[in-house]
Amino acid sequence: MHEFSLAVSLINVAEEAARAERAERIEAIFVEIGALAGVVPEALEFAFGGAREGTMAADARLEVTYLPAIAYCASCHSEFELDNRFGIAVCPVCDTPSADLRQGREMHVSHLEVS
């Protein structure tokens, strides 16, 4: 249940940004999570519900966007999207396995709505 740590962290990041804008409250937090970040959506939403209490985000919505995993093929010099959820990155053009993951580990706050 590392999602609780992540929920606390995302509220800290959001509150810091909201204070810098002299906002009074956070209406919504928009986060982007990579397909291989190891985050279970339901667990994150559950954890967020608990972690937001008593913060500027007490009534905030959590909007999650999932980013597909993308790897880079060194042979083809091109990026490709992983077609499976096992983290297997094999270039669809030349069949070479890739260890170079360019997207999929993300966990970040993209923007907020504040008032």
Add this chain to the structure above:
Amino acid sequence: MAADPVLTRDVRVSGHGTAQTPGARVVQVQKSLMAHNDAVAAANREAFARCLVLNLVSSPGSGKTALLERTLSELAGDLRVAVVVGDLETDNDALRIHAAGAPSVQIVTGTVCHLEAEMVARAADDLDLDSLDVLVIENVGNLVCPAAWDLGEDLRITLLSVTEGEDKPLKYPRIFKDAHAVVINKIDIAEAVGFERERALESVRQVAPAAEVFELSARTGEGMAAWLGYLRARLDAKRA
């Protein structure tokens, strides 16, 4: 926590400039949830400049502590090794490490299922880092949660034992994908438990094509030489 469900839908919304909430305004942030942890991890990495630091992860019971005990006894008198041990409860593992002759610091995480950089920074305060060659951080037994937390290590080592199922790398892709080396432990009982070696190696190769693989038995010592050689080579490379 179970392995990831399919998270490949991309529902990225456009038009971040306009708030959907009436009366609200948009603030751009673009900051990682791991930013604080990553900053502490970077400071750890500076403090660890002279020693090789491993972050050892596996599921409970794969033999992390047994591998450490064997590694410590084989390196005794040669390299100076210390261990930071994370567990939900008890200091049993730290006592085992201590009995094997190495300085050890126990981090009892309580309900937290992984180590974070700050916990390691505090634990490292109790160690004389300048006198060390190798620092091993034994993470909480868990193949999901520790994956995202950079601790300031040089090498992420993911341990798998032959009793766990050959497709484990496919079930926990992140922690295998980020591994510099994968250690397959308990090979002395591989035959008895019907371990399909080729299938396990293929799973590792599919998820982590660049990872080094070591097959060994921490109990009998078989295969330890290659593992110890790897540690020595990486320490030399770091100090070169």
